[in-house]
Amino acid sequence: xxxxxxxxxxxxxxxxxxxxxxxxxxxxxxxxxxxxxxxxxxxxxxxxxxxxxxxxxxxxxxxxxxxxxxxxxxxxxxxxxxxxxxxxxxxxxxxxxxxxxxxxxxxxxxxxxxxxxxxxxxxxxxxxxxxxxxxxxxxxxxxxxxxxxxxxxxxxxxxxxxxxxxxxxxxxxxxxxxxxxxxxxxxxxxxxxxxxxxxxxxxxxxxxxxxx
Numbered sequence: 335x336x337x338x339x340x341x342x343x344x345x346x347x348x349x350x351x352x353x354x355x356x357x358x359x360x361x362x363x364x365x366x367x368x369x370x371x372x373x374x375x376x377x378x379x380x381x382x383x384x385x386x387x388x389x390x391x392x393x394x395x396x397x398x399x400x401x402x403x404x405x406x407x408x409x410x411x412x413x414x415x416x417x418x419x420x421x422x423x424x425x426x427x428x429x430x431x432x433x434x435x436x437x438x439x440x441x442x443x444x445x446x447x448x449x450x451x452x453x454x455x456x457x458x459x460x461x462x463x464x465x466x467x468x469x470x471x472x473x474x475x476x477x478x479x480x481x482x483x484x485x486x487x488x489x490x491x492x493x494x495x496x497x498x499x500x501x502x503x504x505x506x507x508x509x510x511x512x513x514x515x516x517x518x519x520x521x522x523x524x525x526x527x528x529x530x531x532x533x534x535x536x537x538x539x540x541x542x543x544x545x546x
Contacts, residue, residue: 369448369455369496369534379464382472386413396467396513403467404430407511407527410471414501418541421507429453429510429528437514437524444516444524454506454529456497461522463515470525474498486537499540503533 383390388409395402404425412422436449446459458470474497480488481495488495500506511527533540 369457379469380472382410382468383466385472386410386468388413388468403511403513406467407471407509410468410475411501411509411527414471414475414498418502420502420504420541423507423509423529426508426510426528426530429508429530430512431510433510433512433526433528434514437512437526440516440524441514442517444518444521446524449526451528452532454500454503454532454534456500456527456529458525459522460525463519463523465523465525467511467513467525470527471501474501483539483541486539496534500529500533503529503540504542505531505544506533507531 383406386409388406390396390402390406396406397403408423408425415422432449432451432453436451440447444459446457448455448457456470456474458465458473460469477488477493477495477498480490480493481498482489506529508530509527511525513523513525515523535544538544
């Protein structure tokens, strides 16, 4: 019976800590233009290429053939955009070149850190080396589950939807991507896609054309 007051104090402390952490998180507001990153450790992986209806010449074609890499990234992006009756994106080699150069900057540390370029940018990190262009786009696409097209928000917090909204941003017409295994294979791999014009402007409808 003597320990009862101690448990009451402990419960009050835990509750106040949770409330404080939640309030701090809710006080953060996103910038006008948001870039997004995504990390995966290799669990619950599905056949994303099959989901998108993409057939590779062989399992690792995208690793050795730049044309196959381009085809797979474009096919997955435009499959998603077709679901929302949006114009297909076109490949931009300047964007792809930027993505390759930026991933080389992350070659040693393999950190999921965004560039400072004025493009839209989706990033993906995988602990294992089996992730594909279709995989990255598929997991970005899955964020649609939490996106509310009535409020233009991702719900409930702290869910992220900015990868998905960047892919379906109507005014983003060009994309360029890169995939890289990091220097130390134990640190994983990175994928980056750059978009122009950029999307993810706060409180704007991703599916609507923005008047200039």
